[in-house]
Amino acid sequence: MDSESGPQSALPLSAGAAARGAALPRRERTRLATTDEIKAAAHDLLAPSPDGGDLSLRAVARQVGMTPSAIYRYFESREDLLEALARDAFDSVSATLAAAVEADTSAGSVDRAVAVAHAYRRWCLEHPADFGLIFRTDRPDTRASEAWRAHLLEFYRVPFEVLLRDMAAGEVAITPGAATPAVRADVLEAARLVAQDAEVMPEMVSLLVSLWASVHGFVCLELFGHVGLLMEDADAAFDQHVRAALVAVRRTG
Amino acid sequence: MDSESGPQSALPLSAGAAARGAALPRRERTRLATTDEIKAAAHDLLAPSPDGGDLSLRAVARQVGMTPSAIYRYFESREDLLEALARDAFDSVSATLAAAVEADTSAGSVDRAVAVAHAYRRWCLEHPADFGLIFRTDRPDTRASEAWRAHLLEFYRVPFEVLLRDMAAGEVAITPGAATPAVRADVLEAARLVAQDAEVMPEMVSLLVSLWASVHGFVCLELFGHVGLLMEDADAAFDQHVRAALVAVRRTG
DNA sequence: AGACCAGCGAGAACACTGTTCACAAATATG
DNA sequence: CATATTTGTGAACAGTGTTCTCGCTGGTCT
DSSP states (O other), X not given: OOTTSOOOOSSSSOOOHHHHTTTSXXXXXXXXXXXXXXXXXHHHHHSSSGGXXXXXXXXXXXXXXXXXXXXXXXXXXXXXXXXXXXXXXXXXXXXXXXXXHHHOOOSSHHHHHHHHHHHHHHHHHHOHHHXXXXXXXXXXXXXXXXXXXXXXXXXXXXXXXXXXXXXXXXXXXXXXXXXXXXXXXXXXXXXXXXXXXXXXXXXXXXXXXXXXXXXXXXXXXHHTTHHHHHBSOHHHHHHHHHHHHHHTTBSOO | OOSSSOOOOXXXXXXXXXXXXXXXXXXXHHHHHHHHHHHHHHHHHHSSSGGGTTOOHHHHHHHHTOOHHHHTTTOSSHHHHHHHXXXXXXXXXXXXXXXXXXXXXXXXXXXXXXXXXXXXXXXXXXXXXXXXXXXXXXXXXXXXXXXXXXXXXXXXXXXXXXXXXXXXXTSBOOOOOSOOOOBOHHHHHHHHHHHXXXXXXXXXXXXXXXXXXXXXXXXXXXXXXXHHHHBSOHHHHHHHHXXXXXXXXXXXX
């Protein structure tokens, strides 16, 4: 709609250089500004075809009024730019989830968890390009970087905190089954850091992964047309899906 | 390993022109042969970087010893070739699932369903490039084609049949809840065609979508490193995940 | 048999692409 | 002021998808 208007912040969260670089020397301030301008332009051009499969570096250079080679002063390569966009997208969805649990007014724990799930689904449906950046099927090695790891852990913090609250309220009970999949030690450590004084059991992480897999899986199927092909009302189907997944781990009806 | 050896069938299922065109006129036979040769070459070149993001049409032309322009006698465009590969990949995973339920010797319904889920996960982990072709995040409009729809329905036939058998054995019970998400009429019709004389309730399709979303969701998270980052033993985690999802819909322990 | 023609492949060309390099303008620092 | 350092330019290179026109060749028809 406003693709002609000047560049604006690509994503809600990456409000960007303006805020970050308030007290920075002028040199770095302008650098961050144009960096964000490039990212914003790229993000705009990405909308029609997600994944960045055919995002042209020259096109974004044209959009920001620069020479293609000038972009390389800010990003090492086209792939580097795409990764930056992916990180911003990840931050965006993390913030959206955090905002959802913040704005939640429902009493029950199930409703709160359902609200988070709905927020995730809504974000994915409304930002298919960003979703595509996060879940690009090509270049899977990129996802192994240390930076990405940090974004991942930050992302899972929100649903983990929701789970923590529910357990504290006694609304979700862990049945300490014998065959609990092992959880990585560093993750447990990080989780205990988040949980402050509350107890953190490995079963919680395992449960979180299971629940999130169910939520994310439905969203995936929907984004690829599976749900639309089979079901009439995807909204209702999703709601029922996540409620069923949650009921399976609750003890109070 | 054998990227230098001559072109061979890209996927187990698309055994290809040799079988299909046994009784065809020579003209069409050779055409199908080179078509498969092109697809095989493209599939080989795809392995290192999935999704086909940087699959070069000229590279596959080089591999098969043709001029780039000659490829256009067999595929309208690079995208057309990728779609053909995606369809073959979808057929491959469908056949793998069918083979899994065929070879299944377990007695209980849960074990049979778990076997199908494991077969799906194994296929996805072993064929990341094909997975990437099926679940490419770019060009989402492609997935709306009629051809793709047919492949989709064929794919879901296998898990649906497993569900049918389990219900016939009385091992899975549908609780006819009041708020059942609506299922598309044509899908119900197709399902009844598959079910022959057995009764088909919309809840079954809804349940199938839910279960499959859980299975696929875990595989997705794993392929993108989420599971590996959080859990120690992904195999055990997956097994527990799908068993939990199945237990939630069973009545007999 | 010879004429015919659809289909196949080659090769050149066009408009792109990502990336690199040497050089000029602008900016900060001594 | 002089001097580095950063930022941007413009040309260039290799490679891409795609579209032409052109020959050739194998199968079909009379």
